[in-house]
Amino acid sequence: MKNLFKVIFVLYGLVLVQSACSQAPEKSVANTEQSNKDSLAACATETIMDPNNTKPMALMMRQMVINADSMKQQILRNETLDSLKYPFIKFYLVEPTDPNVLEPNFFEKSRLHQAAYLELFKHPKEQVKYYNLMIASCVSCHKDYCSGPLKRINKLPING
Ligand code: HEC
Known part of the structure; x- marks a missing residue:
């Protein structure tokens, strides 16, 4: 149990340090001239983000990883996964760093x-298959996005 907490702590640290999806608010202002896709691609830059400004969607995503x-x-x-231990996190209902993501295709991908x-x-007997589909x-x-x-x-995929 102690080890599990250690692992979770280390993983969380990694997530915080990498803060991959972060996008400074000033940047989205600077990007307003560009296309919608371009402003979303700002999510690709790996910048360390102001922890006080982390949006709820980013926080939920960190928990999802x-x-x-x-x-x-x-x-x-x-081990058989217990759905009560892993409730679905409704990330699509909360504020993202870049509000431009909240378009129909995003909600369709959320649904899928x-x-x-x-x-x-x-599918407790086919967990590898369905876990990998979930990650896909x-x-x-x-x-x-x-x-x-x-x-x-x-x-994250297993055997992949
Ligand atoms: C429907 C679209 C969608 C799905 C599905 C999705 N994500 Fe995300 N993810 C996003 C968006 C958009 C952001 C940016 C959130 C923000 O910055 O507010 C994000 C951010 C992240 C981040 C970066 C968080 C940070 O530190 O800023 C990670 C890691 C991540 N997602 C992992 C996952 C994992 C793992 C899954 C599946 C279990 C997943 N995502 C499913 C759209 C999605």
Whole structure:
């Protein structure tokens, strides 16, 4: 148990330090002349963000990585995931760093991710497959909106 906390602590530290998706508010002002896609791509830059200015969506995403990694470790130990331990986090209802992301395609990708997430707990005998599908739905949205954390997300699949 002590070790688990250590791991979670270290992971959280990594997430904080890398702060991959962060985008300074001044930057989005500077980007207003560019296309919507360009301003979203600002998410790709790896800057260390003012911790007092971290938006709720970014905070939830950090928890989602921690949870996904914890699920991965459990699956690798052949443990059955408990849906009560991993409630779905409704990140799409809270404020993002860049409000431009809140467009129909984002909500559609959120819906697909939520479906893939809930599906995982319905298949205790095929957890690897459904876990990987769930992570694929993280990747699918991040390709469109926030490529910075992809490097980290791409380490989450099992056997991949
Ligand atoms: C529907 C789109 C979407 C899905 C699905 C999604 N993300 Fe994100 N993610 C985002 C957006 C947008 C941000 C930027 C949030 C912000 O800065 O407020 C983000 C930010 C992040 C960050 C960076 C947080 C930081 O430190 O600033 C990580 C890491 C992350 N997501 C991981 C994940 C993981 C893991 C999953 C799947 C379990 C996932 N995301 C699913 C859109 C998505």
